[in-house]
Amino acid sequence: MPAETLASLLGWGRGRLIQARIETAQLDARLLLQHATDSDHATLIGRPDTVVADAAAARYRDMIMRRTRHEPVSRIIGRREFYGRDFALSPATLDPRPDTETLVAAALDALRQHPAPHILDLGTGTGAIAITLLAELPGARAMATDVSLEALETAAGNARKHCVVDRMEFVQSFWFDAVTGCFDLIISNPPYLSAGDIESLDPEVKDWDPRRALEGGPDGLDCYRAIAKGAPHHLLPAGLVVVEIGSGRGTQVAEIFAEYGFELGAAHRDLAGHVRCLVFRPRKNGGWKRP
Numbered sequence: 407m408p409a410e411t412l413a414s415l416l417g418w419g420r421g422r423l424i425q426a427r428i429e430t431a432q433l434d435a436r437l438l439l440q441h442a443t444d445s446d447h448a449t450l451i452g453r454p455d456t457v458v459a460d461a462a463a464a465r466y467r468d469m470i471m472r473r474t475r476h477e478p479v480s481r482i483i484g485r486r487e488f489y490g491r492d493f494a495l496s497p498a499t500l501d502p503r504p505d506t507e508t509l510v511a512a513a514l515d516a517l518r519q520h521p522a523p524h525i526l527d528l529g530t531g532t533g534a535i536a537i538t539l540l541a542e543l544p545g546a547r548a549m550a551t552d553v554s555l556e557a558l559e560t561a562a563g564n565a566r567k568h569c570v571v572d573r574m575e576f577v578q579s580f581w582f583d584a585v586t587g588c589f590d591l592i593i594s595n596p597p598y599l600s601a602g603d604i605e606s607l608d609p610e611v612k613d614w615d616p617r618r619a620l621e622g623g624p625d626g627l628d629c630y631r632a633i634a635k636g637a638p639h640h641l642l643p644a645g646l647v648v649v650e651i652g653s654g655r656g657t658q659v660a661e662i663f664a665e666y667g668f669e670l671g672a673a674h675r676d677l678a679g680h681v682r683c684l685v686f687r688p689r690k691n692g693g694w695k696r697p
């Protein structure tokens with residue numbers, strides 16, 4: 407049998423993915439080949455006749471077969487880039503989405519002038535939000551919470567990798583239950599889909615992201631109720647709450663926060679033009695009380 411080269415493996419992988427109706431066949435085949443052979447895009451283009459060792463070729467074939475069963479590339483390679491940094495994933499964590507970068511950008515905007523903000527990231531998953539904020543804001547500290555201990559372990563590994571672990575605290579908590587202290591910024595990308603929404607998702611999401619990272623109760627809004635209710639007890643007077651929302655949910659989420667004395671400070675759109683992030687502040691003279 408002739409030796410496998412980068413080009414022959416790429417062609418084979420792309421063909422298998424096209425047969426499996428994977429829309430991003432070319433891109434996915436390339437990313438998996440780069441990962442399996444520990445090479446980069448420039449090598450694939452510039453030296454396509456490079457012979458690939460049997461073990462790496464076998465790894466690649468196995469990865470392609472997983473992708474034909476709609477396992478996302480990020481799950482197969484075990485990591486995802488977020489805001490220019492690499493984050494390890496685990497079965498307990500959501501695969502961080504580019505939409506969530508909107509949230510990070512909004513928080514950075516709000517905190518740039520603050521010399522040493524204290525941040526609470528509720529439902530941290532891989533830690534993508536909190537770790538990115540700490541990496542961008544050298545004076546900041548953060549508490550990262552999740553109901554999943556396994557997710558917190560993954561987040562702690564990511565924090566070590568990005569050299570921010572010394573400024574982070576990890577707390578297993580059902581929303582605010584185990585949270586102590588007050589914060590300048592409370593940020594969250596909570597689960598916000600209803601069970602019905604989840605059934606209509608692509609298999610890449612439905613079958614691979616953990617259910618408890620997705621499902622937000624019968625109407626998808628339960629987590630906002632919990633966050634809005636708890637936030638007044640843990641927010642400093644000039645603090646802000648920043649949350650990610652599902653498409654078209656802005657009015658309902660703003661109404662929930664209004665019930666607990668917050669007013670909408672800003673709304674930010676994602677790259678597709680959907681309002682993805684809402685920023686709330688305590689309403690002046692609005693009955694917002696800290697205990």
Ligand SMILES: C[S@@+](CC[C@H](N)C(=O)[O-])C[C@H]1O[C@@H](n2cnc3c(N)ncnc32)[C@H](O)[C@@H]1O
Nearest residue numbers: 500502529530531552553580581595596597619
């Ligand atoms: C949509 S994911 C967001 C993960 C990460 N922050 C991100 O943006 O990629 C929601 C996260 O909330 C966590 N979660 C779900 N219910 C929770 C609860 N009651 N208390 C705390 N965290 C919860 C999930 O385990 C999951 O990590």
